[in-house]
Amino acid sequence: MPELPEVETSVRGISPFLLQQVIINFHVFNPRLRWLVPAEMAKQVEGAQVERIWRRGKYIIMQLNNGKGLLWHLGMSGSLRIDNLQQERRKHDHIELVVNSEACMRYHDPRRFGCCLLFDGNPLLHPLIARLGLEPLTDDFDADYLFTLSRQRKSTVKEFIMNSKIVVGVGNIYASESLFYAGINPKRKACNVSKPRYRQLVDTIKKVLTQAIAQGGSSLNDFVNADGNPGYFQQTLAVYGRTHEPCNQCGLAISHVTIGQRSTYYCKNCQH
């Protein structure tokens, strides 16, 4: 499932093929995503040039030279890939963005939890973007920030760091992974984590995400990056999906619990 490293990987993968290119054609094969893809989208983007592609949290922002742009989210199972136009569309390829006579970008999403929306003007003012929390890889995201915001929180520390109003891009996989490396029990209340331990957690989150980006994202489930290749991070997961397998640090069987209706993995011996 795409998390921040996967989204970053996608942005880097598609950018060389799309930047400065004119969108010749925009096809929507199935508009029924998380939100209905507006019917008038094609005529708003066709003929415009792709000026900038970047991400905010797990949203991908594609800015065009006509003041408008596309706001993408990959949801649970979405991926963007650069394809040859001759290449036949696959099942679940819902949107196609054609930039020349040979190449296109295809949005593929079996579960259709993702979205493709049109924005006009400043994308950072879009309601889906405007109230997002800090980017985890900035200096603003630090122990003081998490400690201060967590004081009155009754939710678990795992739910707290997965809350996109607090910090973006920490999804279910990396939440379990980060808490393991920081030695924090995911069931612990956010208000019961000390500042030094938040410092540890912040360092770990940055390290885990940076490393995953460097490795090209996780390939858990159906994620593929822009050239269609899986990432490699799944080989180095310490706890996620490893129920009953031995902890890398102490050998005790990894535990599985549900927190906030999400699968959570941790070591009872190493995380307190």
Add this chain to the structure above:
DNA sequence: ACGCCCTCCTGTTGGC
């Protein structure tokens, strides 16, 4: 303002 639960959807998994 916060926390809890529901919702969208399909591929995969596990139980009988």
Add this chain to the structure above:
DNA sequence: TGCCAACAGGAGGGCG
């Protein structure tokens, strides 16, 4: 072996 129900999951939205 085969069928079908249960499960997984990002994150907005509604409600208390």
